[in-house]
Amino acid sequence: MEKGSVPVAEENVFGSVVQFSSLDRLLDLCRANSLWPMTFGLACCAIEMMAAGASRFDLARFGAEVFRPSPRQSDVMIVSGTVNKKMAPAVQTLYDQMPEPKWVIAMGNCAISGGPFVYEGQYGIVEGVDKLFPVDVYIPGCPPRPEALIEGILKLEEKLTGKRRWPVVTPPPLPGPAAAREASAQAAPQSDNDTDAPLAMEVNGHVA
Numbered sequence: 239m240e241k242g243s244v245p246v247a248e249e250n251v252f253g254s255v256v257q258f259s260s261l262d263r264l265l266d267l268c269r270a271n272s273l274w275p276m277t278f279g280l281a282c283c284a285i286e287m288m289a290a291g292a293s294r295f296d297l298a299r300f301g302a303e304v305f306r307p308s309p310r311q312s313d314v315m316i317v318s319g320t321v322n323k324k325m326a327p328a329v330q331t332l333y334d335q336m337p338e339p340k341w342v343i344a345m346g347n348c349a350i351s352g353g354p355f356v357y358e359g360q361y362g363i364v365e366g367v368d369k370l371f372p373v374d375v376y377i378p379g380c381p382p383r384p385e386a387l388i389e390g391i392l393k394l395e396e397k398l399t400g401k402r403r404w405p406v407v408t409p410p411p412l413p414g415p416a417a418a419r420e421a422s423a424q425a426a427p428q429s430d431n432d433t434d435a436p437l438a439m440e441v442n443g444h445v446a
């Protein structure tokens with residue numbers, strides 16, 4: 239140790255000898271069921287976040303509706319929107335002001351990777367909020383729907399407790415070009431000269 243340096247606290251960590259595993263599990267369960275997100279939005283994804291807290295989607299069902307007006311009262315930061323380089327120091331300060339333990343959800347493509355604003359030569363956007371601080375859950379979409387945010391919160395709960403509290407809902411597969419062609423073929427009588435005509439047109443992955 240250098241002369242005048244501060245003793246390293248980890249040398250005498252009491253918790254490494256005595257473990258409170260049952261108490262820790264109970265605290266994790268309490269934390270997972272009472273997440274307090276920070277009232278904080280950056281761009282269009284924040285509208286979806288607000289919708290998740292409103293009556294139709296009702297985030298209160300999952301114990302995470304108490305959006306706090308101060309980072310010091312929050313334990314979840316939902317980064318919902320574009321983080322530009324001018325805003326990044328403020329976002330970093332808000333994260334630093336949150337007490338431990340704390341978690342981060344990157345909501346939307348902008349928060350994950352810069353989203354639609356990433357192109358060669360761009361100079362104003364942080365290409366992923368995980369370049370500033372660690373992220374626990376990523377929710378893709380532009381924007382993700384409120385249900386996706388709720389699923390992200392359930393994922394975070396699962397990460398805290400090690401258990402899934404709610405069943406995973408698998409949506410039915412979207413009809414692709416083949417299914418649309420089959421459905422159209424069954425609905426319309428075919429003549430001899432139109433059997434090879436395309437019944438569905440795919441433009442950029444979407445059926446028109």
Ligand code: SF4
Pocket residue numbers: 281282283284318319320345346347348349353354379380381382
């Ligand atoms: S991901 Fe899309 S919807 Fe969300 S902030 Fe970026 S541009 Fe807006």
